[in-house]
Amino acid sequence: MKKIWLFLLLFIPSITFAQEKDFVEHYIKSRFEIGTNIAELEQRWGPNGEIDKMSSESVYTEFWERYAKGLIRVVKEEGLTRKIEILMLRQDPRADDQKVWIAKVSLVDKYASNQTPQRTDTIITLLIKNVPNSKKFQVIGWGQAYLNDREQAKSNSDINESDNPPAFEGEIASQNTFLKEYVIKNPDIRHRLEECPKHTTYKPCVMYVRNTSSKEQIAEDFFDEAAHKSGRVPYIIRIENQKYAKTIIPKGSVAEIKIPPLR
Numbered sequence: 001m002k003k004i005w006l007f008l009l010l011f012i013p014s015i016t017f018a019q020e021k022d023f024v025e026h027y028i029k030s031r032f033e034i035g036t037n038i039a040e041l042e043q044r045w046g047p048n049g050e051i052d053k054m055s056s057e058s059v060y061t062e063f064w065e066r067y068a069k070g071l072i073r074v075v076k077e078e079g080l081t082r083k084i085e086i087l088m089l090r091q092d093p094r095a096d097d098q099k100v101w102i103a104k105v106s107l108v109d110k111y112a113s114n115q116t117p118q119r120t121d122t123i124i125t126l127l128i129k130n131v132p133n134s135k136k137f138q139v140i141g142w143g144q145a146y147l148n149d150r151e152q153a154k155s156n157s158d159i160n161e162s163d164n165p166p167a168f169e170g171e172i173a174s175q176n177t178f179l180k181e182y183v184i185k186n187p188d189i190r191h192r193l194e195e196c197p198k199h200t201t202y203k204p205c206v207m208y209v210r211n212t213s214s215k216e217q218i219a220e221d222f223f224d225e226a227a228h229k230s231g232r233v234p235y236i237i238r239i240e241n242q243k244y245a246k247t248i249i250p251k252g253s254v255a256e257i258k259i260p261p262l263r
Helices: 002-009 017-032 038-045 050-054 057-078 177-182 219-230 234-240
Strands: 081-091 099-111 114-130 137-146 205-210 254-259
Touching: 017 050, 017 081, 017 099, 017 114, 017 137, 038 050, 038 057, 050 057, 050 137, 057 137, 205 219, 219 234, 219 254, 234 254
Parallel strands: none
Antiparallel strands: 081 099, 099 114, 114 137, 205 254
């Protein structure tokens, strides 16, 4: 029996830290890099392409609908090219048994009409999982926050465990327990509420809205969006979240907004 188990173990794929890191580096570069070959870019970013195959359905849909399709038009119309440099890449030790990676990336864009390089630095959070019975990975969570000029001037060593990496986009932003530390708690929510569904509901619920801007905001900056998505009148949202209104929501963090019953 022992010989059989030893034989089976030889055929169970083993995954090393280096393989995991190589996958994350490759995914980041494939997701950002823009050359002069538009056909290659459309194939890499498009449905059934490289990014699609390396991502969960929700991560890819978010990427394709909110980012890639529009950027491909810019590439065709304005001759955009982009180089990427990964300045820092490490696992997040606070993620327990989850495979969470944090990267600082420098993006250098050039347009056909203006050859002056435009540099932007961004912090990225990735959540990956192993594909069962293989040495492959899949990205199941992606978060991104652009840095302002002051933050770009920070050295790489200044980005440490005390920083608040961007929360993940899409469905995972509120469902993943690791990301709960990025939700800025609302004192107006005194009892447990279910998360608001995508469709309008008559029941009270809580809505999570991520700060995707490059600067900190306050909770009431997201009240109109919450009112629109929930079908409520804006002033009702303000009344229900009075204590929370002036709470600071750092970039990449998630606002927790109380949605009252629809009357």
